[in-house]
Amino acid sequence: MARKNKWSRELVISALAERHKQGKSMTSSAIRKEDQSLRGAMETYFGSHYKALAEIGLTKENVSPLTFWDRDMIKREFLVALEDVSSISELSRKHKKLDHAIRKHYGSYDALCDDLGMDVSVIKRQVREWAGEDLLDVLREIRDDGGPLNITSVKTRFPTVHEVAVRCFGSYENALSSVGEKLDDHICAMKYDSHLGKSFERLLWQMYQDLGYNFSYQKRLCNNTIMPDFYDEDNNIFIDAKLSSWTVFCSSSIEKYLPHCDELIVVYLRGSDIQHDTPRLKLRHVSQYYGELEDAGLTHYIAEFDRLLSKADNLGERSAA
Incomplete structure (x- = not known):
């Protein structure tokens, strides 16, 4: 429910206490869905969802008791x-x-x-045609021959490189590590930045699925002329994933998407919330989902986002050197 009055610490505490008294859910996702203004004020005045709840004596365990697995x-x-x-x-x-x-x-x-x-x-279908060691042998051969080890080049020798790398090592980056190589040594800075951006986009898609968001992924719209990263069809909202907040103003996303949606949300990994005057455009740092991820017991996504951020920051330092 939208509120016309301005928030203060006292008003936030009062609203939370009243909500708790009424027996409503106090999870981050529930408050965001039912009272976005209150959820935003909690972040503004207390820094986080759980710090705000602590003001009325609630803890994470009180709010979202997770199943204890052993x-x-x-x-x-x-x-x-x-x-x-x-x-x-x-x-x-x-x-x-x-x-x-x-x-x-x-x-x-x-x-x-x-x-x-x-x-x-x-439970696990066995794939016996190619093993992890087969891929490592090919990587060693290409390296010893002085050939490039970017995944596109390796595919010419080993067409199922991606599938085998993920199945046997978790990722192509891990497969390269197994032969003593680093992924970023074999990808130019621009391509590596694009690689990280795509990784961020895919991780967001997995996160949205696990959180239960009913979004379409890369759905072609308007006679196949546009394809936003994510589409909230119920609310006609486009969501664009960007590695950095500033890149949305250097790309065609605004001109391409805004005429066709009620709101364009740019979810970014690094940078700050840049002030702008573009109507119906919102910048959202990925950390705004962290409360929901904690509530759902999906904190491994937070670690993955931090890992990507570290890689992006390291790339920026090398480029500036």
Whole structure:
């Protein structure tokens, strides 16, 4: 509900106390959906969602008690889940919290199945054609021949490089690390910046899915003339992912998207909220989702965003040197 009066620390505390008294949810996502003005005032006057709640005696545990997972519970829930799923991707869709717990406590489904004394093939389809060592052999050969190790070049020798790298090492960057190479040594600064931007965009998409946002990803609109990164069809809002806040003013996003939507939101990883006079344009730092991620037990996304930010900052330092 929109409020006409200006907020103050006292008004925020009073509104939170009243909300709690009425038995309403005090999670970040619930307050954002029901009273965006209050949610913004909490950040403005207290710095974070939980610092504001502390003023009325609430803690994170009071507000969003997360399921306590241990290995015994994971094994029990996994055996139950096997009754209605047959693959890791299906389990991750239907049992997100269990999937996160498995990855946190075991690191992999292989380790979980080893602990249960069963073959991982009950949940993980085995790909036997190419193994991780096959990819490493090709990378070593290309390196020894003096060839480039960017993923586009490697694909000419190893067409399934991306799939095998992700399956066996988690990412192509990790595969390169296994042969003593660094990804940014094989990508020029401009291409690497684009690579980081795409990584940020994909991570946002995964985050939106796990948070339950009903957004379309890269949907072509207006007779295939535009394709925003994300589309909130219910509210006719376009969301554009940018590695840096300032790049939106150096690109064609504003001119291309604003005429076709009610609001354009630019979600960025680094930089500040630049003041502007463009109607219906909002800049949103990705950290504004951190409260929701904490509420949902998805804090690994915060770590991933921090990792990308560190890489982007390091790239900027090298470019300036």
